[in-house]
Each structure stands twice: as structure tokens, then as C-alpha cells.
Amino acid sequence: MATNDKIRILCADDHPLVHDGVSFALQFQSDMELVGSAFSGQEAVEQFRKLCPDVTLMDLQMPRMGGLEALVAIRREFPKARIVVLTTYSGDVQAARAISGGAVGYLLKSSLRTELVRTVREVHQGLRRIPPEIADMLATRYDADDLTPREVEILRLVAAGNSNKVVGDRLSISEETVKSHMKNVMEKLAANDRTHAVSIAMKRGFLAI
Amino acid sequence: MATNDKIRILCADDHPLVHDGVSFALQFQSDMELVGSAFSGQEAVEQFRKLCPDVTLMDLQMPRMGGLEALVAIRREFPKARIVVLTTYSGDVQAARAISGGAVGYLLKSSLRTELVRTVREVHQGLRRIPPEIADMLATRYDADDLTPREVEILRLVAAGNSNKVVGDRLSISEETVKSHMKNVMEKLAANDRTHAVSIAMKRGFLAI
DNA sequence: TTTGCGGTCACCCTTTCGGGTGATGCTTGA
């Protein structure tokens, strides 16, 4: 009976050391229990289906299916799923997207153990635990600043060292169109030039590192 | 007596969860002992001076002084220091540099717990524990492909959206000199243009993300 | 001491970028 009252936790992260860290952090919490581990987004979805945990800790950077896709997939199937984002780097759009995608908590890996435990507990109680700076990011401009899929596609080709003309050939569109897209991208990212745009996009998580 | 035979370990990483993971991994190893924790490069150096650990686990990405500088600083003061690099991302030059800088082991954070323990033990016995792909990287081209500090400085300004002319003004050198440096950078990185160079440099760890 | 390398600079010339302006067709949501 008492055992059933424990908060059942699933941890999805491709770093075993982080799993160990979570285990360590939870082992002294009598009201929590780590019931599953996943090392990829795909595995996270499978484990979620099997275990239906109360709280899921989800890293955003994982092999095969990324954390964001996994989060969305899980929420589509289980809209009540309570998922906490666990990320290395602060200030990227990935995080903002995760919140938009339905995450109810946000933890940096540099968080203290006590923060982890507190967040899990509060999220389980139904609260949302989003740091102000992330909430601001959503409120202010990141939502509007989002690049379209087409823009990201073009920016990726530009980052790979292709000129506007070559990008146009690759995508079977005119060079002028590519220029037009790049113009929009630079404006959205407040970049001085294409190089700046790529570096901003990489920093913010629009482009894979 | 027996206690003194334990391998004394210092862990330097800005992620408390990783510390916890290391604690967890070590807690069942009777021949090892975690004697210190550092959360920045600077702190790592200070802790090393104070504790003189047998083995140091060092993350490369840390605030204030980076792991690489800390490693170099420690090795300069204590040439016999046995330092294992603990990194998130594989395949970057940072790792290769760390090896050049005197690291005797290299662990991905995605390593298994058993690998961590084994590496610590072997490194303490005097072995080097460098994965073949990293060793290859050193042997083949990364050594020659290294950018000079000046080139990195210029590339960083270019990544920030400055034109050659502006970079020249900032550094009080001619625009022509900047072009000359960028030419070399692009050749070394096998980049098509400056944008490509920046994206390659960020991927390889020349430029901070 | 000579060689190499890093850092500095210059000139020329072609290609590419980036800004401005404007226009069309399609889809989607208010």
C-alpha cells in the first residue's frame, strides 16, 4: 500500500552517469522510486508505454529519436504525462519548444540534487516548474522568432558551405528565393550576416551541433 | 593502512548530477574513494593542490577556467598528475588537445559505470586509457589542423557577425591581414567559405557553443 | 645559421552577399 504511493519515475538520458546521479539523488527519498531507464528517445516512448510512470525526466539530446520528439510522441498518446526536461545547456530554443510541447518542468543538469527532488515532487503534485527566464523566452520573442522548416533547411545547407546558388540548385528553387529566405532568417535571428546567423542558430539549437 | 591504499579521486565537473553519478558508481568499489569535488576549472586546480588525488576526473566544459586550462595548469605544477578527461561529446579536438596536454584517460559521459571504474583503476596503475579513435585523431591530422590562437580569435569575431574590415578595426590590424587569416583558417578546416568554417569550428570545439 | 612558421600587409579581379522593392500563388485561421 505504502509502496504504491511512491512517485514512480522514468529517467531518459543517454548518459549512464546521469542515470546514476538520479539514482543517487533518489535513493534517500522514501516517497520516490526509479522504475525505468531509457537511453534513447525511442526507448523512452517504449518504456513509457510499458511503465506509465508518474514523472518522466527527459534529456533533450539523445541518439535515435531526440528528446523533443519523444516528448511530443508521449504527450500525444498520454496527454496527462508529466515530463520534466533535463538539459545541459540553458538558453536554447529546444527548451522553449519542449515547454510548448507540454513539458511541465525544466531542470538544468547543473541543478542541485535538492532541486531535482523538489521539482519531481512539485510536478507530481500538479504544479508547473518552469524557470522565469524560460517562461520569458516563450512570452517575448522566441515563439515569433521560430524559423520555418524551410528556413532551417536552407540555413543548414548554408552552414554546410553552400552558396545561395548551390542551395537553390539542390532544392530546385531559384537563387533569388534562397536569398529571400536568408534575408528573413537573418532578420528573425537579428544576425548581421549569414555567418552570424549560423552561429546563432547553432547556439540556440536550431541547427544540430 | 588498508584505508590508505584506496585510490583517492577528485571529480571536476559543473554538473552535480554527474558528481552524484560518480559517487554512485564508486560507492561499491572498496578500493576507491571520492575525496573531492570541483565545479569549475579554477576550483579543480585549488582542490588538486590541497588534496593531491591519485586520479582526477575532469570535464572539459566548465565555467570560469575551462577543463583544458585546468588540466594544463595542474600538469605544469604536478607533472605526475593522472587526469582522466570526462566529456560529453566525442570527436572534438578538445579531447585530442587534452591528450596532448597530458591526460592519461578519456571517458565519454555515455560510458558505462564499469568502464569508469575500470579506467580509473587502470590509469592509477600507470596505464594510459585512450580510445583508438582519439589516438588516430592525434596521429592523422588534427595536430596539423590546429588553428593558432590568433586564427581562433579572428574566427570568433567573424562568427559574431563582424566583417573583415570591422574585425581588423577591433584588432587594430588591416582588413587584408584578416582576409589572409581567414584564408588560412578555411584551408585548414577544408571549408568552402567563412560560414562553413564557423560551423565546422563549432562542431569541432574550436569555438564555444 | 638557416629554415620554417606565424603574423603582418598590399593589389587585382571575379563572385557572392545583402539591402531595397515589389509581386504572385497557396493555405490556414480568424
Place this chain on the structure above:
DNA sequence: TCAAGCATCACCCGAAAGGGTGACCGCAAA
């Protein structure tokens, strides 16, 4: 239904980038 946003394309023009070539200085290693 109508506005808004996305993707598409065109033309002009000045500014910047990039390729080639060559040169000088200082320092450190061979």
C-alpha cells in the same frame, strides 16, 4: 471571406568576400 503567413521569383546596386600572388619581420627550432 479576408487577412496573414509562407514559399516562390525578379531586378538593381553597392559592399563584401574569396582566390591568386607576393612580400616583410621576428622568433624558435633544427
